[in-house]
Amino acid sequence: MLNAAEPIIDIHQHTNYSGRTDDQLVAHQRRLGVTRTVLLPAGSRYGLAASAGGNDTVVQLARRYPKEFVYFANELPDLPETETVLRKYLKSGAIGIGEQKFPVACDSVHIQKIAEIAAEFHVPVLMHFEHEKYNLGFDRFYKILEKYPKVNFIGHAQTWWGNIDKNLDQKVLYPKTKVTPGGWTDRYLSDYPNIYGDLSAGSGLNALLRDEDHAREFLARHQDKLLFGSDCNDVDGYGPKCSGSQCLAAIRRLAPNAKVVRKILHDNAARLLRL
Numbered sequence: 159m160l161n162a163a164e165p166i167i168d169i170h171q172h173t174n175y176s177g178r179t180d181d182q183l184v185a186h187q188r189r190l191g192v193t194r195t196v197l198l199p200a201g202s203r204y205g206l207a208a209s210a211g212g213n214d215t216v217v218q219l220a221r222r223y224p225k226e227f228v229y230f231a232n233e234l235p236d237l238p239e240t241e242t243v244l245r246k247y248l249k250s251g252a253i254g255i256g257e258q259k260f261p262v263a264c265d266s267v268h269i270q271k272i273a274e275i276a277a278e279f280h281v282p283v284l285m286h287f288e289h290e291k292y293n294l295g296f297d298r299f300y301k302i303l304e305k306y307p308k309v310n311f312i313g314h315a316q317t318w319w320g321n322i323d324k325n326l327d328q329k330v331l332y333p334k335t336k337v338t339p340g341g342w343t344d345r346y347l348s349d350y351p352n353i354y355g356d357l358s359a360g361s362g363l364n365a366l367l368r369d370e371d372h373a374r375e376f377l378a379r380h381q382d383k384l385l386f387g388s389d390c391n392d393v394d395g396y397g398p399k400c401s402g403s404q405c406l407a408a409i410r411r412l413a414p415n416a417k418v419v420r421k422i423l424h425d426n427a428a429r430l431l432r433l
Contacts, residue, residue: 170387189395256284358387
C-alpha cells in the first residue's frame with residue numbers, strides 16, 4: 159500500500175500495457191508502494207510497440223486518481239498534426255512529452271520540433287533510444303543537448319543503458335559483461351545538466367545488475383540525475399516478472415546511503431517535474 163513516509167515517484171508507466179486494465183495498473187502501482195505515477199501515452203500509431211493507450215487514456219486515469227497519477231503528452235514527431243496534438247494535451251495538464259519511441263534520427267528536425275515545444279511549455283522530453291530502431295544516432299544526441307540547453311531530456315531504454323559502457327557493441331541490447339566506464343551515457347550525464355536517466359525496464363535493471371561494483375559507483379556519481387521508473391507490464395507488482403520491484407530492490411541495495419535512495423526514488427523527479 160501507499161507509504162507517505164517513503165514517497166516514490168514512478169516516472170514510467172503505460173495504460174493498456176500489453177492489455178493490462180486500468181484497475182490492474184492501479185493495483186500494481188500501489189503494491190509497489192508508488193505514491194505518484196507518471197503515465198506515458200502512445201502516439202496515434204504503433205502503441206509504443208506494446209499496445210499502450212494514447213493521450214485520452216492517460217488523461218482519463220489521471221482524472222480518476224488525481225493524487226496518484228499525472229501524465230505526459232505524446233505524438234509521432236514527424237506528422238503534420240504533431241504540434242497541434244501536443245499543444246492540446248500540454249494545455250490540458252500534461253507535464254512532459256513522451257515516451258518518444260519512433261523511427262527518426264535523434265538529432266533530426268522532427269526531434270528539434272519536439273524540443274521547441276518542450277521549451278515553450280517548460281517540460282521535459284522522455285526519449286527511448288534503441289539501436290537501428292528508435293531515435294537513431296545516439297552518439298549525435300549531444301547536438302540536441304547543446305542546441306536546447308534549457309530543455310530537460312530523460313534517457314531510457316536499451317541503447318541509453320548499454321552506453322554506460324565505453325566498449326559497447328551497439329548491436330548488443332542487453333550486455334552482460336563488466337562495464338568500462340566512460341560510455342556515451344556516462345559522459346552525457348556528467349557533461350550536460352539537461353539530461354537525466356530513467357532506470358526503468360529490463361534495460362535499466364540490466365545496467366544495475368550486470369556489474370554491481372560499477373553500479374554502486376554510477377549511482378553515487380550520478381545521484382542527482384537518476385530517476386526511478388518501472389515500465390513493467392505485469393499485474394502483480396512483485397516477483398520475477400516485475401522489473402519495477404526488482405529495480406527498487408537494486409537501488410536500495412546498491413545506492414551508497416538512504417539519502418541517495420531518496421533522491422533517486424523521489425526527490426530528483428519531484429524537482430524535475432515540479433511535483
